[in-house]
Amino acid sequence: MESISNPHLHPTEAGWTMSDQAKEEKPEAGDLFEKECRLHERTWCSENTHFLAKKRIYEGRIKNISHGGTYIETDGYFTVGQEVTVAGPFETDGQESKQQGAIVRKDGRGIGVKFKKQLR
Secondary structure (H helix, E strand, O other), rough: OOOOOOOEEEEEEOOEEEOOOHOOOOOOOOOHHHHHHHHHHHHEEEEEEEEEEOEEEEEEEEEEEOOEEEEEEOOOOOOOEEEEEEEOOOOOOOOOOEEEEEEEOOOOOEEEEEOOOOOO
């Protein structure tokens, strides 16, 4: 089974499940697209993070994560294609590590980041 370290995620035989606390923070169905074409299933969470963009450190909150990327709620002006380095609990032992990626989407609440290397 793949490994993502996150206090809100718990492995099951069928994959990953999230804690009740994290489920309460899941967005309403109206906030999501009806159909999404994704290579990797997203896991909802709510983890503080910091990330590097434009040689500056920004703060945000990881709202969902997958092997291929993450969505971060944050303030600031960002552009699609912009490279970022995101800090988070990406290691199997719960230690913080950094993932490099690029912004592939932005909206009024945050940014979608595609990782250069998939999480294992």
